[in-house]
Structure formats: structure tokens, C-alpha cells
Amino acid sequence: MNGEFAITTHLDLLPSQRTTHESPKEEPILAINLLTGRRLRAPREALLQLLERHRLGASLRGDLAERAVHADILRPVEESQALLSPCDLLAELDRVLSRYLAQPRHLSPESILDKLDRCRQDFARRVAVPGIEDRLLHPQQPFHKVYDEESHYLWHDPQRLIETVFATVSLFVQREWTDATYPFDIEFLRLAIGRPRALLEYEQQPCLLSTTLERCRLARRDGGTGYLVLGDDDLISVALTCGPNSQARPDDVDVIELDERLLQFLAGRTLATLHSGDLTAGLPAKFHHRYTTVFTDPMYLAEGMHGFIGCCRQGLSFDRGSRVFLSTCPEQLQHPAQFWQSLAAHGLQVSRQHKAFSRYRLPQSPRQATLEGLTQIGLPAAVTSTLLSVPYLYADMFELESVVA
Numbered sequence: 001m002n003g004e005f006a007i008t009t010h011l012d013l014l015p016s017q018r019t020t021h022e023s024p025k026e027e028p029i030l031a032i033n034l035l036t037g038r039r040l041r042a043p044r045e046a047l048l049q050l051l052e053r054h055r056l057g058a059s060l061r062g063d064l065a066e067r068a069v070h071a072d073i074l075r076p077v078e079e080s081q082a083l084l085s086p087c088d089l090l091a092e093l094d095r096v097l098s099r100y101l102a103q104p105r106h107l108s109p110e111s112i113l114d115k116l117d118r119c120r121q122d123f124a125r126r127v128a129v130p131g132i133e134d135r136l137l138h139p140q141q142p143f144h145k146v147y148d149e150e151s152h153y154l155w156h157d158p159q160r161l162i163e164t165v166f167a168t169v170s171l172f173v174q175r176e177w178t179d180a181t182y183p184f185d186i187e188f189l190r191l192a193i194g195r196p197r198a199l200l201e202y203e204q205q206p207c208l209l210s211t212t213l214e215r216c217r218l219a220r221r222d223g224g225t226g227y228l229v230l231g232d233d234d235l236i237s238v239a240l241t242c243g244p245n246s247q248a249r250p251d252d253v254d255v256i257e258l259d260e261r262l263l264q265f266l267a268g269r270t271l272a273t274l275h276s277g278d279l280t281a282g283l284p285a286k287f288h289h290r291y292t293t294v295f296t297d298p299m300y301l302a303e304g305m306h307g308f309i310g311c312c313r314q315g316l317s318f319d320r321g322s323r324v325f326l327s328t329c330p331e332q333l334q335h336p337a338q339f340w341q342s343l344a345a346h347g348l349q350v351s352r353q354h355k356a357f358s359r360y361r362l363p364q365s366p367r368q369a370t371l372e373g374l375t376q377i378g379l380p381a382a383v384t385s386t387l388l389s390v391p392y393l394y395a396d397m398f399e400l401e402s403v404v405a
């Protein structure tokens, strides 16, 4: 294989069990390309060194590098090579939608987006039946539900559930047509391995490793009076303080987090100051108006979102140029209109909005439940199972500033 290769932006790294043949020194890890699902198991240090060599693109040398290419961990840098190969799932989407709509196949983003729109309209017509939400909430055939009736608002509104699925798949088509590479900070990757499992009760949904680094890059600035991270399952504080060229000084970063497991994990990996706390009661006074940069990725339930926006405003300093970096998907919130009202009520305005900036891995159990739910209300599983094979959810990044009186 010729040409240069760099690390896929879709990388995840997970610890793996050592077998009896492996020496204790060879701690294995799994490198996964979340877009294509391919994976590579290799000794941790050898793999990290390989990734370091290919951070900005390098030609291939050695067996491990070749295996990393076969597992889609290293991808061709040259755009023309990447453009030729949209991932298998996009081809499958085109095949399934074309068959369902009895239309000719044509593998281009425009064609798939057009078919998605027709399919969405068709599904919306099919579920426009009075009382259909009862079939989701009280299924004739019992199925696995991850949310209870009260907590998951989308289950009360099949039309919205369908809109959400199609919006996500459409973003996937637009965003993932080419398998991009990313210049990862390897020290961050080393530190991120082995994070605690995401817990639904804390509404955790960690973003991709490349998204965390990209958020920090977006917020990079000279000067300023510090960073406040409100909830840190995304490991922002690790990315901010790692490596010799770290973006922030250790005493410049404060994290407030409820999950003790996460705090313990972060303690060995970030130089930031960690505070155990529950933000539902607001931001403690000692943190008020101290930070030029505030990061948050709040919950989607209305009450939590409103409370977190309030904490952002309380933490933000009065210095010119102070910004909140808030990640969310307004259309998918419990109360979309309330998001805008909460911003206004707390004196915040949007200075920039970056569409579909954050990628998150869609966990298996909500995916399975949604698939079963959509089948229950009569939608064809052949189509819905392909729509729900999309590996990601997306959120926009909002840069917020104080409204000047």
C-alpha cells in the first residue's frame, strides 16, 4: 500500500483482557473504528507508538501498521482515495431505501438524502393514526425498553421519534461520506483508555475522543481567566491539561461532577481541580463569574437543561469575549422551545452555532428498544433496522456570550 496514512477520526480505544499467553508487560487494547465497526487488538504501547508515528500522516512500515490499515484505524490521507469509498453502511442505506421506494439505486449524498426524505414522509403518514402512541407505551408484544414511560418523552410522540431518527441518519449521510482522519494528541488517547461505563441515571453519553479534542481546539484562546467544566464524562479536563503544550495551566481548570467513579478516574489523569457536587441546586457561589471559558453538555430533559444553563451563566466572567461552549441538539430536547427561552432568561445569546459538531456513540440498548418500538407501530423492520445501524448521534456546538445590557 502506497501513500500516507493517518488516524481515523472515528477512533475509540478500550482496554482488553490479557490472555494467558501474553506477558504482563503487554497490556492489550482494542482500537475500534466506530464508523465501520472494524477493530484491532494489539499491545497498548506498540499501538500508541504506531499512532504517534501516524499522527499527521506517515507511510506504512511493519506488520502492525498493515493490520491497522485493514482494521480502518489508519486511513489514507489523500482525499481522492478516501472519497472513492463511502462506508458500507451508506451503500446499504441506498440499497434498502431504493428497494423500499422502488427507485433506481444511486450512491451519492444528494440521492440518499432525497430518498430519506421521501421515506420519512411515508413513515409519518403511516403512523398518523389516532392513539398510535399507546402501541409504543403499552405494546401488544412486550419488548425491552430502556426508558420508563415518564422519562422518555420521544416515546409519547411517534411522529417526533420518526423525525429524530431521520434527522440523525441525514446528518450521518452528510457528515460521514468520507472517513476523515484526525491529528490526535496521543497523550490524551493514552489517558482516556478505560473510562467508566456511561450511566443512564446521570444522563451520561460521552462524545467521541476526536470530538473532545476538537471542542478544546475550538475554545483555545490566549489569556483568559480559566476554564470551568460542568460535568465531565467527555474528559474535557484531561484534554485541556495533558501533554507538554497543554492548553491550560492546572490551576486554571475547575471541574464539577456528580459521578464519584468518574471523579476517581479523572483524578489520576487530569491536572485540573476536581470538585464533587450536584449542580441541580445551582453553581456554588465560590465559582461565580470567574471563568472566561465554560464547557457543558447538559441533559436533554427540560429541568436539567434549564438548571445547567443557569450554572453556565453564573460561572461566566464579565470579561469581554467570555464564552460558554454548550453542546446540544435543540430539536431532540424534551422541550425545544424552552432551550431558547432558558438562554434568554439567563441573559445568554448565541454568537456562533456549529452544526453537528459533536459525535456520540449511540448505545446498543436504546437502539434496540427504538427498533422494537418502531416495529410495534407497524414500520418495516427491513428499513428501520438499517436506519438504526447508524452508529452515531450528533449535537451542535453553541458558543454563547452574555447579552450586553
Ligand SMILES: C[S@@+](CC[C@H](N)C(=O)[O-])C[C@H]1O[C@@H](n2cnc3c(N)ncnc32)[C@H](O)[C@@H]1O
Binding pocket: 202, 203, 204, 205, 230, 231, 232, 233, 234, 256, 257, 258, 259, 262, 277, 278, 279, 280, 297, 298, 299, 300
Ligand atoms: C449531563 S451529562 C451529559 C448528557 C448528554 N449530553 C445527554 O445526551 O443527555 C454530562 C455530565 O454531567 C454529569 N452530571 C449529571 N448530572 C449532574 C449534576 N446534577 N451535577 C453535576 N454533574 C452532573 C454527568 O455525570 C456527566 O458527566
